[in-house]
Amino acid sequence: MSEYFQDYVAVAAFAAFGLVLVVLTLGITYLVRPSNPTKEKVTTYECGVDPVGEGWNHTFIRYYIFGLLFVVFDVEAVFLFPWAVAAESLGVPGMIAVVIFILTLLEGLLYAVRKGVLKWE
Amino acid sequence: MDWIDVLLVVARVVAVFALLMGVCTLLVWFERKVVADMQNRVGPDRAGPWGILQTVADGVKLFFKEQVTPRKVELGLYLAAPMLAAVPAFLMFMVVPFGRPFTITLGGEERLVPLQGADLNVGLLYVLAMSSVAVYAVVLAGWSSGSKYPLLGGVRATAQAISYEAAMGLSLVPVVLFTGSMRISEIVAAQSSTLTFLGWNIGFPAWNVVVLAPSFLIFTISAVAETNRAPFDLVEAEQEIVGGFHTEYSGLRFALFFLAEYINMFTMSALAVTLFFGGWSGPAWDGVLPAAVSALLPTVWFFVKVLVFLFIFVWLRATLPRLRYDQLMTLGWKRLIPSSLVWLFFIGGALAVRRFGLPWS
């Protein structure tokens, strides 16, 4: 097995260890904790009064729009990382390409600002 | 790779885990104590000397508490969410080196033991990926509770986390550009020399923060927002939405969210130190001091630096009022992201001029 995979084996071991630990602790508490669900106890919390309507309400559309914007900018960051690693070998052409890339994105962000997409109202 | 290597990996895993648990326990106490001091209170002082065992006592209490499962929850996701919060928090710290690698002789071979969970070649991307996964826990917890406050807390958390994650990702690009590697150990190594200014060695460590101060600033703000700490704690703003996403959680399930929050805080501080303040690098006085002390000193430096950051985290919480949601979004999208792009632009240009010369020469 190569050095490369050795590292990821460690990651997998770590994840497995963490998961086992969490599940194990939760399992042990299952044995030792009390469990006495009364009718009032298992109602949904709403500041002490009986809950009104469903818990799953409509939420503000802006959250969704920000989600869309996030996809754009996070993917952009992921594109920039490989360039940053190889910036030396890509040289001036790579630099110019990234400059155009960033300017394009800045223009997009400016567009979003101008259209009032980022206003939280 | 023989069995000793396997054993070493296991040992590293266990060591990192123990470290995280221990640090987390102390961190909760530390925060309560510092906040108490700032507010002219005593804070916890009963359990153990200076109340240092208070967190342990709380943990034991939560361990034996009833875990109420409300009737309206989506059971599968509801139970999975706390685990999804805790495990990525553990995983994120894996790639942060907290000491100088040392060699030991086992089984007739010299073996290098890095004080780090794993030294991935895409370490920085891995950190970003894990911090994205952590968002799922909050969203799923909020949604699966089937209750209004958690739902609001959940969507708030998502929008906040993703907004600042974009800024954080962009703020780290200059670091990679500067080092030429995403491997965390190489980023540390690149900062272990001293700075040269106009041909003079001025003796100051070559920390990234010196050149990349704006990146550091953006990173720190985003890190505070990513961990949902004050003044960015709209996710669990008690006055508005009760407990936010974990309103319907109790007992150990709640404790796991709590644990994850403090681990994330520690990891973010550790990352800030590693990426901008040279990580564990610092004077070890090899040959002057006994070898064991020299090997241990970098770890000490690391924790001293991290402690400063943790103090800042707590300080912020004790000082600043909470932001309004629109302010939060404006700061993220209209300040941090554009300025990190412009800064990247600038630093890229400067590096290109230094490396390739001016375009007309």
Add this chain to the structure above:
Amino acid sequence: MDLDYHALAPEIVVAATILLVLGLDVALPRRRKYWTAFAGVVGLTLAAVPLVTLALGGGPGARSMLGGGYVVDDFALVLKAVFIAGGYLVLLMSVSYIESDRYYQGEYYLLLLTSILGSLIMASSRDLITVFVGLELVTGPLFLLAGWRKGDARSNEASLKFFILGVLSTAVLLYGMSFLYGLTGSVTFEGIRTAGAGLLDSGAFRLAVLFTLIGFGFKITAVPFHFWAPDTYEGAPTPVTAYLSVGSKAAGFVGLLLLCYRAFPSVTEIWGPALWVLAALSMTLGNLTALRQDNIVRMLAYSSIAQGGFILVPFAAAAVTNDPLVIQEAASATIVYVIIYAFMNLGAFAVVIEGARRTGTSMIDGWAGMWRYAPRLAVLGAVFFFSLAGIPPLAGWYAKFAMFLAILRPGNPWTAALAVIAAVNAVIALVYYARVGKTMWMDPLPDGASDGERTARPMSGALALALGISVIFVILAGVLPFQLAGVFAEAAKVVTAGI
């Protein structure tokens, strides 16, 4: 990685124009937004300049980039010229139409230009990845454009139908492509051709070819994958419909040409019959349904489905023969048809836009007696509709002539049968195209309409230019068809090279 910037110049100019339009849209106040349209028109005009320099001074060799995945050869140049010209006409048609709506002007041109950029990429793509990127760049903006009239429920329906079926077809296409790559281990067309020759008996390979064809079937609105087309065409803003029926359809045909002639020449016994059936169904169903339409946009929608069937006919001829000359002739017939169809259909849509503006309706009956108040428009309408029907000396006749020549050349009973079907359909098509002409020229004015109010509004300059360009092309190509065909034969040679 070496990029040939001269060869890429058209794409670069269009991309720069897109960014400029976006910048202008951000910077300009609302009442100055017409500058975005101006920038778009100028940008597309400039993009045509490198095409000319490439065609004149480029030398005989094809310019190949990205490991053979992106090639600028005669075929690419001819089709890029068509796409740019078509896009240019659509832009001109849109100017007054979009301005009268008073909103989202900047975005409109931005998205339209993006779609045109996608079709430019399509023309040069020589591997699955670039084909896919190009195709998505063509269709993605169109989902939005189809729903441009936000307040109109029909437009929303158009957009949604187009989107859902478009995504479905993309999924099918990608599924086929992933199979192709998995089986042949190559994404380039050359690689698939070489490896595909050894996979003739593989059921999975046949399935992959079929899936890919179905994916493109949606894009070219061939029956039975046409369901989205009539509703989308009717609901979308008319200039967008014009672009949908020409630009995106031509892009689909380009993909089909490349795949069939370059990637799958070894499996003609799969795509030959499949396209035979698609062609026959599209022609027959498209024409029969078009006969019954009262709305002129809907009629043109079905007519464009039928025309798509005519364009598919030569594929069936190429599939049954091994004679490279016949295959080349078939490819050439398809290219000629696509190009002539683009101009005459765009012209017809320009007439529809202007006619609907004058009369306030897109019902055919509402256009009765148009020659009395808009004689020039009525003449132009007659020209484009009779050209679509294939009446000499208008360009349409040569398109159909080349198509029949190609299908009759192999002398195979199946292709002969298809030729008969095509001939019958050409007659049916004449009926409904002629009906529009008859309504405009012979029927009395509808009740309550006076000559005065309909003449009052003059035509916009941009639309007049669009009409002028297309009518000149349609007449020139109809009068001097063989000179035109000589140019396209070069393109066809490139496509069919190596079969």
